[in-house]
Amino acid sequence: MRGGAERMRGAGDRWTRRELLTLGGAAALGGAAALGGAAALSAAFAGELSGQEARREPFSKRAAKQRGRAGMIPIIDTHQHLWDLDRFRLPWLAGGGRLARSHRMEEYLTEAAGLNIVKTVYMEVDVDPAQHLAEAEYVTDLCRRDDNPMSAAVVGGRPASEGFADYIAHFKGNPYIRGVRQVLHGSPKGFCLTEEFVRGIRLLGEAGLCFDICLRSEELADGAKLADLCPETRFVLDHCGNASVQASDLSQWKRDMEAIAKRKNVEVCKVSGIIASAKPDAWTPDDLAPIIRHTCEAFGRDRVIFASDWPVCTLTARLRQWVEALKTVVADWSEADQRKLFHDNAARFYGLQD
Secondary structure, three states: OOOOOOOOOOOOOOOOHHHHHHHOOOOOOHHHHHOOHHHHHHHHHOOOOOHHHHHHOOHHHHHHHHHOOOOOOOEEEEEEOOEOOOOOOOHHHOOOOOOOOOEOHHHHHHHOOOOOEEEEEEEOOOOOHHHHHHHHHHHHHHHHOOOOOEEEEEEEOOOOOOOHHHHHHOOOOOOOEEEEEOOOOOOOOOHHHOHHHHHHHHHHHHOOOEEEEOOOHHHHHHHHHHHHHOOOOOEEEOHHHHOOOOOOOOHHHHHHHHHHHOOOOEEEEEEOOHHHHOOOOOOOHHHHHHHHHHHHHHHOOOOEEEOOOEOHHHHOOOHHHHHHHHHHHOOOOOHHHHHHHHHHHHHHHHOOOO
16 A cells, blocks of 8 residues: 555455555554663563673573563564664655654564563565665674574565565575565455465575465465465464454454364464454453454464564554563463463474574
8 A cells, every 4th residue: 555544444344464564553653652772671681680781691691581580471472563764765664644754663672571482583565676685684784693583584585576486595594584575455355365475485485485375364265275276385474364353253254264274284273463453442352352262273282373463563562562462362381382372382393403
């Protein structure tokens, strides 16, 4: 969407995820952004260290201290968005909205204070395709550094493009790039099943890279067909299949989730994204529970992974609110199963070592 994101709709109309992103919702990050970065980092990751000492201490050591705290399950955030509008062009933000500003690592760390997020996986942000390689270089540098939790990345790409094979060849030997995503919300129905697109997804499998499936909930069947056409490629299903928290009827989504979960090369599903479709300032964990529970039942507790979708989640909730809401929904799970959701399954899928 460009330019028309601010138009109004009736209560019965369906919003696409891209429209939700550009509208921006009611929740802002003003308070979080205003917090002092050094003080927040000190409180979150450095215990008794002063802010100056916290900045000097490697992030890995701070994360290890957090892991050692009694009763705190470590978290791997598998869907961390970052964008610096001084560096990258994001055409989908041209229409404005609350997300139409830079969201950098420093702000994320402030939002994550005290949550025991020990590692993150970057998720592409639909930059101008001319900047795809620059995006990959940017996040590779972040992964190499020890002043932040980013440990791996899924970058943007266009699988149907003629130059896609040459593009992904740049990542051979890169220990941080784990996969590619192209958001399919703005593409025509069936685009992901075209010959050119399927060929590109098969190339990802040959290169040992995964693909994130991110499409409209009513097109989940296309995602299942894509997985069937590319049996050697590993897939991740994003955002619980993009079900809407406010949908009055989830029956078709439930059937489609059960079907796509039967594809074993759709190895994991991210429990994420749905908070952005909730009513701002009027949701509770109970509103999120039906989608979360069915997702976890369809895929099983060994194939679901936590993801923040930050800063998109801030359209309706702070990062802490989303984490705490999810913990409330799964409070009756064993500690071992909760650890799978928040940490272990992601560590296994992405090959992340403590």
